[in-house]
Amino acid sequence: MPKMKQYLQNYLQTTDLESTFLDAKYYTDPELLPQEIQGIFRRTWLYVGDAANLSTPEMVWVTKVAGCSILIVRDSNSTLKAFHNVCPHRASLLVTQPGIHSLEQLVCPYHAWVYNLDGELKGTPAKNRFPAHFCYKDFPLKTIQCEEWLGFIFVCFSEKTTPLLEYLGEIPGSLKEHRTESTQLLVKKHYSVACNWKNYHDNTLCDYHVPVVHPHTLNPLQGSVRYYEHSFDEYVNLLYTPTTKEWRSHNPVLDHLRDRARLGFFTYGIFPNLHLVALPNGVLAWIRIDPVTVETCQVNLEIYGIPGFSPLAMELERDFEAFMREDIAITEGVQKGYASGAYTAGIANELEGRILHQQRLIRRFLKSC
Numbered sequence: 001m002p003k004m005k006q007y008l009q010n011y012l013q014t015t016d017l018e019s020t021f022l023d024a025k026y027y028t029d030p031e032l033l034p035q036e037i038q039g040i041f042r043r044t045w046l047y048v049g050d051a052a053n054l055s056t057p058e059m060v061w062v063t064k065v066a067g068c069s070i071l072i073v074r075d076s077n078s079t080l081k082a083f084h085n086v087c088p089h090r091a092s093l094l095v096t097q098p099g100i101h102s103l104e105q106l107v108c109p110y111h112a113w114v115y116n117l118d119g120e121l122k123g124t125p126a127k128n129r130f131p132a133h134f135c136y137k138d139f140p141l142k143t144i145q146c147e148e149w150l151g152f153i154f155v156c157f158s159e160k161t162t163p164l165l166e167y168l169g170e171i172p173g174s175l176k177e178h179r180t181e182s183t184q185l186l187v188k189k190h191y192s193v194a195c196n197w198k199n200y201h202d203n204t205l206c207d208y209h210v211p212v213v214h215p216h217t218l219n220p221l222q223g224s225v226r227y228y229e230h231s232f233d234e235y236v237n238l239l240y241t242p243t244t245k246e247w248r249s250h251n252p253v254l255d256h257l258r259d260r261a262r263l264g265f266f267t268y269g270i271f272p273n274l275h276l277v278a279l280p281n282g283v284l285a286w287i288r289i290d291p292v293t294v295e296t297c298q299v300n301l302e303i304y305g306i307p308g309f310s311p312l313a314m315e316l317e318r319d320f321e322a323f324m325r326e327d328i329a330i331t332e333g334v335q336k337g338y339a340s341g342a343y344t345a346g347i348a349n350e351l352e353g354r355i356l357h358q359q360r361l362i363r364r365f366l367k368s369c
């Protein structure tokens with residue numbers, strides 16, 4: 001098992017209040033959500049999606065991240081850039097339709113200021129009626145950090161956050177060969193769930209419930225808890241499970257993968273709201289949990305695979321959907337428990353260590369915001 005970081009070892013051995021679960025108020029207090037958006041989501045790397053969406057120049061991706069509308073483009077040097085989708089003149093959205101557009105430039109729908117895809121202001125109607133000191137250089141689009149790993153796009157609103165590759169801990173090393181040139185998005189689905197976003201994410205990090213809640217779905221894939229291995233980086237935690245004989249009898253394995261990658265499943269939790277599953281049959285699946293209200297969230301599922309090698313899209317969708325429906329039923333029940341007023345923080349099993357890791361970060365980010 002990879003060596004556990006000292007700070008986490010210490011943390012897991014402490015008996016102070018922080019080694020218990022979060023109280024119910026973290027899942028039910030409406031005042032907490034704006035603090036979480038500012039204190040957590042605006043200070044961490046957030047997954048957006050597939051860089052293949054911007055494979056050619058002049059493609060503009062308009063999407064919402066942490067409550068903000070943003071634009072992601074490839075600039076004139078083919079570098080990915082992200083901007084707030086806000087005109088610096090009088091705050092109009094620049095592109096009102098979400099989605100992927102082919103645009104040579106951005107023309108604001110309010111007073112027609114024109115920006116190039118580098119975010120520079122290039123033209124304004126009635127320029128001679130502005131004050132003499134008006135200078136285009138003073139009104140560029142506001143940038144957001146944007147980086148790509150393995151063909152996946154992440155953004156971060158803070159300049160102070162650790163660079164993406166460092167933030168992702170061991171992931172870039174352990175999964176660098178899971179995505180091939182033929183890998184593509186096979187399944188994309190959204191689920192509206194009646195629970196707090198942390199409740200759903202806690203559940204994706206919970207390695208204690210699998211045999212109970214998923215006896216016919218996830219449990220046969222993950223095998224016996226005897227073989228579960230945990231490891232931890234600062235913002236990332238891992239459950240590693242060896243492939244089962246049954247799974248190997250039905251699945252091809254990518255030849256070029258090395259030992260550990262070849263022999264097991266990786267299920268990573270990535271702070272604050274992301275889950276990444278990597279299987280040696282070329283499947284990479286992202287589960288991103290977006291807050292909507294304090295008691296509702298949207299769960300976004302993307303499954304990537306290799307057509308003709310990985311299982312068919314309809315099989316993958318069926319298998320993921322089966323265990324996610326089980327999780328939705330459980331988390332919606334847990335949300336009712338949090339709202340009941342009858343819950344005080346319980347005690348954690350070792351198989352819930354990844355939840356404690358996540359919750360420690362929640363406390364740390366909220367304390368320091």
Ligand code: FES
Nearest residue numbers: 087089090108111
């Ligand atoms: S708000 Fe965009 S040009 Fe005026």
Ligand SMILES: [Fe+2]
Nearest residue numbers: 203213214327
């Ligand atoms: Fe589950």
